[in-house]
Amino acid sequence: MMMSKWVLGLLSMVLVTFSSVQAQSFEEGVHYEVIADDKTSKPEIVEFFSFYCVHCYRFEPIAKAIKQAHPDAFEKAHVSFISPRGDIGETMTKAFAAAQRLDAEEKISASIFDYNFNKNSMLTSKQDIRNVFIVNDISGDEFDKAMASFSIRAAASKMDRRASSLGVNATPTFIVNGKYKMLPQGFRDSDDFVADFTELAGYLVEK
Template sequence: MKKFFAVFAALILLPLSLQAADFKEGTHYEVVKQNATSTPQVLEFFSFYCPHCFKFEPLMAQLEAKLGDDVEIKKNHVNFLGKEMGPQLTQAYAAAELLKVEDKVASLIFDQIHTQRKAINGEAGVLAIFEKAGIPEVEAKGALASFPATGIASQMKRNTETFQIRGVPSLIVNGKYQVITNSVKSTDEFIELVSYLTKKTD
């Protein structure tokens, strides 16, 4: 586990590498499902309570810019960190998606937990985050309690179980390939690997 986190720290800090990589199954990625998605997709599993996920955000922004609009990048919050607030923040992120303020809400939650080092306590704490994101309390409450938000949160939980995610951040590409994070040596190689997998279906 320490090696896993050390690799992610290195990805944030190392300069770009120009070395071309020969990516191999079992070394750089694992096949975790038999069939790939019909369109290119990157699914990032994360938790707001994971400091490595917080540090991983700039790398994901670089990846998104590099892959462009042809590849869908989705975030999947997990419930297994943060005790009872884990599922609540999954619901909050689902509601933020509905309201199309997920980037603002995610940034505010990460900042409060990891930069300000302040806890988010219950519904009141979640509503305060939405207010900072420009969403009135009545609208935020409605979204949090809505059937669509509950459906999104339930799907996130199912995804976590389906792909047997035990640690975060974790990436599943095209619904079929899981990136082996300790195989990459630089930011450039990481982006190259994910880009390679988005084009792969066999």
Template sequence: MRLPRRLFCTALLGLAAGFNAASALAADPQAGAQYVVLPVPQPTDTGKKVEVIEFFAYYCPHCYAFEPALEAWVKKQGDNIVFKRVHVPRDASVLPQQRLFYTLDAMGLLSQYHQKVFDAMHQQHLRLSSDEQVFDWVAQNGIDRAKFIDTYRSFGIQAKLRRASAMMEAYGVDRWPLVVIDGRFITSPSHAGAGAPEGTTEAQQQQTALQAMDFLVTKAKADKR
């Protein structure tokens, strides 16, 4: 069927406007939309490099979905950034997962086992909601059970748990995954999804968030010069 000329032109204009809006969104994320400026900037200790912190939880399906894209983004950034993770607290069932994260980190095993923990929970459907479940899992995955338990129950890990709670409050973390850049800017796939057209997929929201992160790292680097 052939559209009337006026309708055809209107449709073309609508497509062009949508394309231009999408291009502008990718090139110039907006404060209050794709990212938020923290009312009180938090101190960083990364010198000329830009600090990037992800707040996440192992049980969170959106964190699991975001992980591959985030990991690729971190690798792409290279020496531009110092990347850190904070496992958020919630309740008693999440505490063993939080302790698992910080124990792996303290033992220098996080890079080797981080994705495996995610897969255990979201593919194998392990709950990892008790200390014994965590201990059994680490032993089955080749980690020295006794050494792990010693670290897991140490004062150092307890201090990291307290620090995570304090950081969550200081940054006003109300959702996850959530990314803080340079102690000043917050973004996330859910921020990117706010106001997005109906039907926008989670993967598209993730890409918009990553574009905002590119923009904010560039901005933060320029400010450090």
């Protein structure tokens, strides 16, 4: 009995020490950057992205891993400043807001990325984007009504204002609790980038 208590005590000390080491393995300026004095009132991990950003496309498995680990905190916000032609970036941000409103975010997102970077058929007009919704079982009328609604325009504008207020000027950018910017370049030597980056998100959520 005494031996069991001793072993359990030793194990607890090891676990506490290990946890401390893990927490200290993330360094400010290397793995994350502090961009604000205050944090949000509730936990949030926001990926600012663009459907016209190939790096965002490649980061999709990482974004999904973070969402799976933190489903209540994770969200995506499209930005308009990446635009291959005219104001199509703004149109795409509204389309993303529309997809969210129509409960079709995942399938529409996957389809748009597929067109832009797998099929080499970049969507550069509102009609192109409308057709993607139609082939994903959302009628043209539904798309038109959503795109014309005040609530969708407001949601898209909010995404852009939020990105601007946080100094987002490149994609993908992951910001935690409105205070911490995650730095992918800090994991150049990682043996498992997805796991390490996801762990960083969890660490910053609790920080």
